[in-house]
Amino acid sequence: MPIKKKKIYVLDTSVILYSHDSIMNFEENDIGIPITVLEELDHMKKGNDIINFEAREFIRMIDDLSSDKMLDNWISLNGKNKGSFKVLVDYSSKNNIFNDEINDHKILDSALNLQRIEKNKSVILVSKDINLRLKAKSLNLKAEDYKTGKIKNLNSLEFESQIINNLKDETIDNFYMNSSISKKEIFPRKTLSNNGYYVLKNSKKSALAYYDSKEEIVYRVEKGVVSGIKPRNAEQAFAIHALTNSKIPLVSVNGVAGTGKTLLALASAISQRRNYKQIFVARPIVPLSNKDLGYLPGDISSKINPYMEPLWDNFKFIQNQFKETSKEYKVLKNMVESEKFLIQPLAYIRGRSFSNIFFIVDEAQNLTPHEIKTIISRAGENTKIVFTGDINQIDTPYLDSQSNGLSYLIDKLKNQSLYSHVTLRKGERSDLANLANELL
Numbered sequence: 511m512p513i514k515k516k517k518i519y520v521l522d523t524s525v526i527l528y529s530h531d532s533i534m535n536f537e538e539n540d541i542g543i544p545i546t547v548l549e550e551l552d553h554m555k556k557g558n559d560i561i562n563f564e565a566r567e568f569i570r571m572i573d574d575l576s577s578d579k580m581l582d583n584w585i586s587l588n589g590k591n592k593g594s595f596k597v598l599v600d601y602s603s604k605n606n607i608f609n610d611e612i613n614d615h616k617i618l619d620s621a622l623n624l625q626r627i628e629k630n631k632s633v634i635l636v637s638k639d640i641n642l643r644l645k646a647k648s649l650n651l652k653a654e655d656y657k658t659g660k661i662k663n664l665n666s667l668e669f670e671s672q673i674i675n676n677l678k679d680e681t682i683d684n685f686y687m688n689s690s691i692s693k694k695e696i697f698p699r700k701t702l703s704n705n706g707y708y709v710l711k712n713s714k715k716s717a718l719a720y721y722d723s724k725e726e727i728v729y730r731v732e733k734g735v736v737s738g739i740k741p742r743n744a745e746q747a748f749a750i751h752a753l754t755n756s757k758i759p760l761v762s763v764n765g766v767a768g769t770g771k772t773l774l775a776l777a778s779a780i781s782q783r784r785n786y787k788q789i790f791v792a793r794p795i796v797p798l799s800n801k802d803l804g805y806l807p808g809d810i811s812s813k814i815n816p817y818m819e820p821l822w823d824n825f826k827f828i829q830n831q832f833k834e835t836s837k838e839y840k841v842l843k844n845m846v847e848s849e850k851f852l853i854q855p856l857a858y859i860r861g862r863s864f865s866n867i868f869f870i871v872d873e874a875q876n877l878t879p880h881e882i883k884t885i886i887s888r889a890g891e892n893t894k895i896v897f898t899g900d901i902n903q904i905d906t907p908y909l910d911s912q913s914n915g916l917s918y919l920i921d922k923l924k925n926q927s928l929y930s931h932v933t934l935r936k937g938e939r940s941d942l943a944n945l946a947n948e949l950l
Contacts, residue, residue: 515632518542520598520621522637523550523613524908525656528878530567533595534587535658541587541595542633543572544620546613548597558857560881598624614642621651638908659879661912661921664901673709674700682715689730693721696728705758705930707731707748718744720751724927737777738831738838742938746770752930753778753896756785760886762874762897762919765934768943771898772872773824779868779896780828783845786892787866791821792856793873794881821853821872856881865890874916875899876906882915 520542525532533541554565572581575595579585584594598620618635625633635646635653646653677696685691693702702708704723709716718731733740733747736754741747746769752761753775763771779789795817825842832838845851856871871877871885874897882897889895899916911917923929937944 515630516540517632517634518624518628520544520617520624520633520635521547522617522635522639522642523547524638524642525636526551526568527554527561527564528638528656528908528913529659529880530564530571532656532658533568533571534592536593538591538593540584540593540631542598542621542624543595544598544617546616546620548572550613560878560884564880614639614645618642618646618649618651621646622649625651638913655913659913659918661917664911664917672703672706673711675711677710677712679712679715682710682712682717685710685717685719685728685730691728693726693728702728704925704927705752707751707932709744718747720748722757736774736781737828739773739777739828741774742770743936745932745934745936746774746938749774749932749934750778752932754782755930758928758930759889759894760896760923760929761894762916762929762931763934764899764901764916764920764931766900766902766937768937768939769934770938771934772821772870773827775870775872775896775898776821776824777828779870780842780845780851782868783850786868786894788849789845789851789868789870790859790864791851791853791870791872792859793817793821793871794856794876817855818853825851825853863888863890864893864895866892868894868896870896870898872898873905874919875901875904875914876909877915878909879913879915879918882919 517536517539518541519536519539521532523546526547529535533543548569551565551569554561555569556562575588576585581597582599584596586592586594600620600623621633621635632652635643635651636656637643637646637653638656643653643655674697681691681696685696702721702723704721706721708719708721708728710719711717718733720729720731721727722729731747731751734750734754736750741750745765749763749771752758753763763775765771776791779786779791783789825846829839829842832842842851856877867890869885869889874882876899877885886895897916897919901911901914901917901920904910904914909915920931924931
């Protein structure tokens with residue numbers, strides 16, 4: 511039986527910016543950190559974005575682990591069943607393939623040099639950058655994505671409205687009459703998801719339902735109107751129910767463009783404005799071509815307004831459900847003027863604690879799992895947090911449908927009593943938009 515080679519994982523900068531403690535997640539294997547990675551982290555340590563935080567935390571961690579030791583020697587990672595790490599200082603190209611000063615190529619050369627030295631070990635480059643992994647494999651260097659926090663089965667995130675067929679007429683009639691029914695009475699042996707949504711039906715009738723596992727009761731879901739917005743399908747009715755349910759402080763809504771996820775979240779928040787001190791709506795800013803905002807003209811407001819405009823469009827749509835002379839229209843206008851309703855970039859409110867707030871995070875698929883955790887851990891008393899997004903539409907280069915924060919949230923918290931998730935499938939923007947989603 512062949513002896514299994516010990517592994518040395520060489521980490522790219524993208525892995526560390528994704529998770530600063532990634533170095534601790536490779537079991538007993540050793541870790542190589544190209545000195546070019548430290549140089550890139552040095553340029554990224556200043557700022558308020560999550561990548562700046564990750565860079566600073568990693569630098570502190572390496573400093574603590576090394577203490578008075580030299581980093582070009584192997585240093586033990588503190589902890590049971592952990593390997594060692596060192597900084598790879600040699601990135602001179604011996605392959606004559608890359609003769610430029612591109613940092614990615616220096617990182618590749620560091621890994622290739624280590625592979626030549628450590629002939630009895632398997633050297634593997636770990637990167638969130640797909641193209642860098644392809645380059646490595648072209649040079650006969652093993653490469654893989656960072657797998658910690660990556661969802662293995664995307665199908666497990668598919669929360670379809672479960673249809674329960676063949677119910678008796680009198681069962682559905684009683685359900686309509688009483689608006690609730692005991693699970694033991696209707697489904698004595700069936701397992702229902704906590705805070706799950708169902709369509710109860712037979713050949714003639716149907717009813718929308720929600721299951722509360724604490725009470726073991728199935729409740730009827732009505733298609734209620736919120737802030738002038740009426741649900742157009744069962745999934746939208748389920749989303750409104752979850753968004754307005756005071757027993758559920760954490761909600762996520764996933765759906766493609768045009769399904770109404772942001773609009774429903776805003777309308778539901780506004781309908782509950784008396785229950786919260788403020789309504790915060792935020793989204794991460796992902797500049798085009800991943801350029802820094804500094805290259806855009808104007809002051810900071812001019813730079814960020816284009817990214818916030820879709821949220822204001824939804825707010826104006828809700829406002830326009832009412833006449834300008836109506837009380838409702840004036841209330842919405844006053845909410846903005848008094849900052850009862852606030853739309854801001856996520857970076858502006860990072861680090862704050864949230865109490866008595868309805869907090870909506872839009873485009874949550876562009877957040878890392880660590881960012882999602884950080885936001886939720888800031889929740890104080892009487893706070894509701896809502897994440898909306900589309901896990902298949904990622905705008906950042908080092909996240910995908912399996913590693914983004916929204917997918918991570920859905921996977922880890924499903925079936926928890928404080929959490930509910932709804933997937934919206936049917937586009938309601940227009941027939942033309944639906945045609946584009948289906949065929950283009």
